[in-house]
Amino acid sequence: MTASERILTGEHFMLGDHACAEGALAAGLDFFACYPITPSTEVAERLSHRMPKLGASFLQMEDELGSMAAIVGASVAGARAMTATSGPGFSLMMENVGLAAMMEAPCVVVDVMRGSPSTGLPTAVGQGDVMQVRWGSHGDYSIVAYCPNSPQECFDLTIKAFNTADHYRIPTFVMLDEVVGHMTERVVIPDAKEIPFSGRKRPSTPPTDGRFLPFQAAGDGVPPMAHAGEGYKLHFTGLTHDERGYPALTPEAHVALVRRLVDKVRLNAPAIVEHEELMLDDAEVVIVAFGCTSRSARRAVHLAREQGVRAGLLRPITLWPFPEERVRRQLRTRGLRRFVVAELNMGQMSREVERLTQLPVLRVNHPGGAMLRPEDILEAVLR
Amino acid sequence: MRTEVQVAGFGGQGIVLTGMLLGKAASLHDRREVVLTQSYGPEARGGSSSTNIIISDEPVDYLLVTRPDILVCMFQEAYATLRPRLREDGTLILDTGLVEPDPADARCAGLPATQIADELGRRIVANVVMFGYLVGHTRVVSREAAEKAIASTVKPKTVNLNLKAFATGLEKAGELVKR
Numbered sequence: 036m037t038a039s040e041r042i043l044t045g046e047h048f049m050l051g052d053h054a055c056a057e058g059a060l061a062a063g064l065d066f067f068a069c070y071p072i073t074p075s076t077e078v079a080e081r082l083s084h085r086m087p088k089l090g091a092s093f094l095q096m097e098d099e100l101g102s103m104a105a106i107v108g109a110s111v112a113g114a115r116a117m118t119a120t121s122g123p124g125f126s127l128m129m130e131n132v133g134l135a136a137m138m139e140a141p142c143v144v145v146d147v148m149r150g151s152p153s154t155g156l157p158t159a160v161g162q163g164d165v166m167q168v169r170w171g172s173h174g175d176y177s178i179v180a181y182c183p184n185s186p187q188e189c190f191d192l193t194i195k196a197f198n199t200a201d202h203y204r205i206p207t208f209v210m211l212d213e214v215v216g217h218m219t220e221r222v223v224i225p226d227a228k229e230i231p232f233s234g235r236k237r238p239s240t241p242p243t244d245g246r247f248l249p250f251q252a253a254g255d256g257v258p259p260m261a262h263a264g265e266g267y268k269l270h271f272t273g274l275t276h277d278e279r280g281y282p283a284l285t286p287e288a289h290v291a292l293v294r295r296l297v298d299k300v301r302l303n304a305p306a307i308v309e310h311e312e313l314m315l316d317d318a319e320v321v322i323v324a325f326g327c328t329s330r331s332a333r334r335a336v337h338l339a340r341e342q343g344v345r346a347g348l349l350r351p352i353t354l355w356p357f358p359e360e361r362v363r364r365q366l367r368t369r370g371l372r373r374f375v376v377a378e379l380n381m382g383q384m385s386r387e388v389e390r391l392t393q394l395p396v397l398r399v400n401h402p403g404g405a406m407l408r409p410e411d412i413l414e415a416v417l418r
Numbered sequence: 419m420r421t422e423v424q425v426a427g428f429g430g431q432g433i434v435l436t437g438m439l440l441g442k443a444a445s446l447h448d449r450r451e452v453v454l455t456q457s458y459g460p461e462a463r464g465g466s467s468s469t470n471i472i473i474s475d476e477p478v479d480y481l482l483v484t485r486p487d488i489l490v491c492m493f494q495e496a497y498a499t500l501r502p503r504l505r506e507d508g509t510l511i512l513d514t515g516l517v518e519p520d521p522a523d524a525r526c527a528g529l530p531a532t533q534i535a536d537e538l539g540r541r542i543v544a545n546v547v548m549f550g551y552l553v554g555h556t557r558v559v560s561r562e563a564a565e566k567a568i569a570s571t572v573k574p575k576t577v578n579l580n581l582k583a584f585a586t587g588l589e590k591a592g593e594l595v596k597r
Contacts, residue, residue: 158458217455219438331480
């Protein structure tokens with residue numbers, strides 16, 4: 036296999052879901068397991084054509100529980116592993132998302148959001164998985180969730196999701212919505228040598244020396260990762276464990292482990308958080324929106340400015356960690372009057388803004404089925 | 419400038435491929451900003467199918483087509499459903515062999531694309547005949563861009579047939595303009 040077969044360097048007019056699949060391949064995807072579901076099916080379909088020719092493994096599993104379990108297993112064996120799903124499947128994956136967090140098995144989950152809850156609107160847009168991606172599995176752990184708003188970002192952020200997963204040994208998420216997954220735009224795929232790659236931190240001692248402790252973390256809270264089959268003594272469990280990986284069911288071990296799992300992302304948030312901003316410097320009204328909604332919001336900013344209202348847009352690229360420092364900084368802007376949070380759910384992201392400010396936060400939302408229109412957002416900006 | 423184009427027909431006619439050709443020509447070859455979306459649901463061969471293309475000189479913010487500037491219909495049902503949303507000064511293009519327009523649209527643009535494709539020997543290229551006509555009549559993309567898009571999209575052994583279908587549609591538009 037050559038890099039040119041794996042990485043389709045050049046300009047394409049490409050579907051968002053396909054760009055996500057191509058981003059994964061460019062990042063070195065070795066193993067993909069999924070149970071296809073609308074509107075993420077085109078991710079799996081593309082990979083099912085591409086991966087066998089590259090000598091990589093594509094597996095259609097019996098369900099989403101198995102899919103998530105399979106990528107966790109592939110990950111501890113050293114593979115770059117991914118699955119793709121939508122709301123109903125995402126719910127089923129949650130148990131093993133927690134296992135991935137506990138085992139510190141880096142992996143990428145693509146969730147293409149549709150109208151929900153339950154089976155909801157299979158073919159129509161929603162953005163209702165904001166809180167589920169952060170809190171969906173029980174207990175405390177940390178994740179990073181990226182939110183593309185174009186096919187180009189589907190490509191770029193899927194690559195980034197792999198690098199972040201490996202760096203912090205966490206599950207990461209690429210949260211498309213149905214509109215972004217099913218829209219076609221220009222996508223530029225760079226040369227192989229320009230694809231950013233950063234892999235896992237690896238043991239510095241050989242397996243034979245016997246001193247390696249698989250869950251002993253360095254100062255950044257991230258343990259170097261030995262892979263199953265390399266000869267290191269490894270034990271993985273969902274139970275609370277010590278630095279050897281063996282069950283250690285004591286309050287001390289539990290506090291130390293769970294704090295470290297949470298702090299890996301919390302303490303490194305400044306290096307992880309990403310956002311895009313438009314005309315925030317003098318904004319009196321700040322719109323916060325992600326995914327397809329951010330594109331309507333961008334239009335609303337321009338329409339408001341034409342009418343003499345200084346609007347601006349803050350678009351979280353990492354939905355989690357939420358760019359709260361940027362919101363706090365905005366609070367010091369003179370003349371800031373209010374926030375408008377636009378999203379295709381009943382206000383899940385609004386709470387993230389509301390808890391940071393005493394200023395009014397207007398919610399522009401509905402639970403999905405169609406995109407928010409620029410006029411819907413504009414009305415709240417001008418109100 | 420923002421131009422909204424809607425192409426509609428029934429599943430199996432290659433409606434979405436027509437949109438891909440138009441979008442690719444505008445995006446990759448004419449270097450415009452382009453977004454393509456398509457009707458998406460439990461659709462089947464023979465049912466309604468449509469594709470929407472937004473072509474702009476600036477990044478496309480709002481992703482949906484609301485009032486098309488150009489509407490191409492290759493199916494009576496699609497014409498009935500989508501005609502009311504066409505802009506008042508918009509351009510309506512019909513496959514005149516398949517769609518019987520209302521009296522008010524009697525003088526609209528169009529050609530019997532499917533019948534012409536049959537005469538070329540392959541009904542399957544009716545959509546590309548229509549694409550040629552669309553390009554010739556509206557100049558929404560350049561001829562060179564459209565031909566490059568065809569050559570890089572259809573199966574290699576059908577490139578010549580498709581280019582011929584495209585040229586036929588394009589010439590028909592020219593003839594009508596001259597008249």
